[in-house]
Amino acid sequence: MKKLLMGNEAIAYGALHAGVRVAAGYPGTPSTEILETLAKIHDGSVYLEWSVNEKSALEIAAGAAYAGARAMVTMKQVGLNVASDPLMSLNYVGVKGGLVIVAADDPGPISSQTEQDTRHFAQFAKMALFDPSTPEEAYAMTADAFAFSEKYGQPVLLRPATRVCHSRADVELAAPLRVSAPEGFVKDPRWVIFPRLTFANHIRLEQKLVEMSEEFSRYPKNYVTGGGTLGIAAGGVSYAYVNEALQNLGVSCKLLKVSSYPFPRDLALAFLDGLEEALVIEELDPVIEMELLRLMGSAGQSLGRSSGVKIKGKLTGHTANAGENSPESVSAAVASFLKLNAAPSQPERLARPPDVPARPPILCAGCPHRASFLAVKEAADNAVFCGDIGCYTLGNAKPLDMVDTCLCMGAGITVAQGLHRVEPHKTHFAFIGDSTFFHSGIPGIINAVYNQTDIIVAVLDNATTAMTGGQPHPGTGKTLTGSSPPIDIGKILEAIGVTDIVRADPLDHAAAKAAVTKVLPLTGVRAILFASPCAAKIKKPIYAVDAEKCRSCEICVAKLGCPALTMQNGKADIQRALCAGCGLCGQICPFHAIGGAL
């Protein structure tokens, strides 16, 4: 049966059809839809959860795999950094049930802090990795990855990138596998990592990597096609761009498709044999390129060419070493490599369209974060504002301009402490969202209390994980599949020892400002809990401008940066289709010209 599936949905179907029993993860673009899809399509046979963070998720999946169940964990690439502690050790312990770790990479980056390449993590952790080029491959490789993991008794990485995760195709679905019930956990010294065990397993692991490389040379999704003295090696979605380019250019050449780590050494040797030059097309880091260079170094002479095969790619400047590939960039690189003119499919246009201003993502109309930022800005303009990861990172845009630092999940809390140690005379705010608070904010706040740092923690609680589309977290009372008593952020702060905690509705502008003013002169760790639900989740009556009363001062437009507010014919105007009814503009208008409409 063919079904229209996004890559992430295909991975969910692949896992379900491969008999996954336990799946956990933390939301992160471009990986989020995998677990959401599993929650929609499973028949009750799978335990599913949004974990508080990626480290917890991986450890939960590891436990399930120790007990013999097939388990999966999903995250974005930077989530793998958080999960890297269990990741690095787990491979020395191994698993019993198949364990597939899905880490979605984001070339560009389109929605991430880094352009890191998870293939390096596979090399670093000495772990097998599957790298699909299409949603169809993502579906098939998920099942392959489970089987591979069980065969070798090792966890396996699956690394789709954005253009696979968020690309749809008609995917042919196979019949679900019948997987026998898990054997259960069997007590054994193998599950306890000790230096002696690590050494013994390291030796086995190195041997397994050799065997895996041999198996991957025979794996049907690694292959060589075509012939000639010029060859192109590619992996991921770039392989699709290469085929698109060759089709448009009307040529063919020798091709190596690489879909795995360990590198399929024997297959790559067959590719290099007889070549004069090879071009490598891949996104993020030159991983395939380095492997080919390494092969040339160790086996170049056996290829029968004294001069060796010239390897072109990122290291030689033939392809870009940062950013996302595109059909155009790959077509240009391929045409130049094959000494052809650029693809005929890109005619030079005579007409050049007028410039239009960039339209970056912004806080939604009615977003309570805008109100929280405005309250703090007006009450404490000279402070330093440490931001964090979430929708509220968008508070950096003008006119709010309220994010002075942003590093990684939870770092706002701790970076603020470091800044304060150097400049104790300044006021340091740390903004953190509710989901990020549970993910990795709590240890940083404990650190601040323990080490007696003067910072103000502003929790922006919109009762959801908003940036990734509204997933539940421990404070919401909901789980991925059901409900759970909500965990109160204020009570956690109290328990930690934060003595000055004020709560405010950010959309009550005067009260929100008063809350900031109250904690400002105090010392130690103080907290403001700004609580108001995400504007995407609620509908309120919208607002309108009374043109008679509007004095064209533009204060509302200049202060708020709200997408629903613009100046039209010299007067402030609210676009009805965009207004979410937060009422903040009505509260800051000095002439009371904005009020609830309808």
Added chain:
Amino acid sequence: MSSALNIMIAGIGGQGIVLASKIIAQAALARGLHVRTAETIGMAQRGGSVASHVRIGNEIHSPLIPRGTARVLLAFEPAEAIRHFPYLSADGAVIVCDMAIQPTADAYSVDAALSFLKENVRHLKIISGAALRRAMESVKTANMIMNMIMLGAASECGALPFSADELAAAIRALLPEKYWGINISAICAGRKACHD
């Protein structure tokens, strides 16, 4: 040169671009055609510029449309039509809604954008904001069905190779039953808006 039918859908996060591309892809699948799409999901959805690439045909590899090869550009906003114009093929069709949403940081001239399209696109259909609002009122709802109105208009003016019935079938295949009525009515309202 690729024989794929490339359709670019451009707009602003929140206008329902992803669902619009899904409906077209599902209609293609129902006809037994091979389809690939690429969508903007995540950070860029927050009021930012977004585009969906839909490619239909047998020999498609890339999910992204190569520049200069889109046979149809369906733009929900004039500036987004201009931004994605380089994807359009020389004889491609543009269906654009003239209701502007000005970027917060900087305003642009809607007139200049529309005149450029009038001068440079042979197959141009402008859906007026007034026609759009009438269509919305006829379905008795606000912004959330703009995507279906635009699909209905594109189908009616011949830019999409799928009939309103095929789009309705795709809606029924993809959405829960409670959303069928409103979305299918919006497709019909869009067909009218095309002649408005």
